[in-house]
Amino acid sequence: MKMRKIILAIWSTVATLLFVTSAQPTAYGLEFPTTTRLILPDAPVASARLVAAPTTASAVAASLTSALDSRRAVFSSEIAMVSAMSLNVESARTPLGAKKFTKAMMAAEYGWGDNQYLCLNRLWTKESNWNYQARNPRSGAHGIPQALPATKMEKIGTDWRTNPVTQIKWGLLYVSERYDTPCSAWNKFRRSNFY
Template sequence: MSSITTITGMFTKKAVIAWALIAGLLLAVALLPKASATENSVVGLEASKSVVAIDPASESSFLGESFTTIAGAIFSKDLALVSLASIEVELARTPYGAKKVAKDILYNEYGFKHVQYACLEKLWTEESNWRYKAHNKRSGAHGIAQALPANKMDVVSTDWRTNPVTQIRWGLRYISIRYETPCKALAKHKRSNWY
């Protein structure tokens, strides 16, 4: 009996279906861009050079909960990242949540402190009241940061119409490139009513 037949004989129909589902989710996670849209990751098959025998009696191993297998560890890590990104997007759909997400990004990724966040809060409150669906019918500006034209946000991700985190990341990127800090952007806004 070949080793492949031995290994496949160990799996029940339920296990094969579970692993097919896991493989499909891993493929989807590997191919879809992250919610932050700042990077794409490529999952290589080189990590899985050996066959790992799994005890079919253990249900948790079929659901990717076991860190003793390569597939289980990869699946759990990617699932956690997707879950965190989804939570961040859902949180940012409210003005309160958008402020929290922007503050976290501003502090952790841009290294700014409270003074800069206070300026950002004033600026985007005046621009959109932190609403990701905000749209200026006169100018066509859209989103939390009021991008004009709105499709400028494609540089971060194409989901800017529905993803408030994309809008926040684009707005912070724009401010950083054009004005260096949120306080300088706010000063410009006070002088000319746009930034």
């Protein structure tokens, strides 16, 4: 009887783990559809005409492209944008990648230069050592900028637990809104050991 309970407990655990892994979204926060549909416009039967079949690969591609409307062309550019963003997310999972992304975003979005980056680098090195999984067990602060409470980052995206880009965007916005510049935030941190 005891062996039966142990086997039942093991299989219950296996079933629970299988359910959890299939019910949870992916760790990277990107969900792609399992099927892709391509709908071409219907050609009226009355205007059907015979056309010579294209013989080269580029001719085939050109004929297919001309059959698509502009909405599908925009969709392909959105896919390219998602691909570029996922590269940013993956590279930002390392401290070096996070620093490169942050420096580029600081210049592009806020107009902050190298001196401001040095202050932010010191600040976030002290806070999390640029680890997007960093969590303060006493306060509950989370991520590269150590948001407290961590749910504040939902202002940027709900994937803040797994996406360092979301954390960086929120951290830069927080520094900008609260302190105007990273050097002001760094000065506050040096005085009080928090910002």
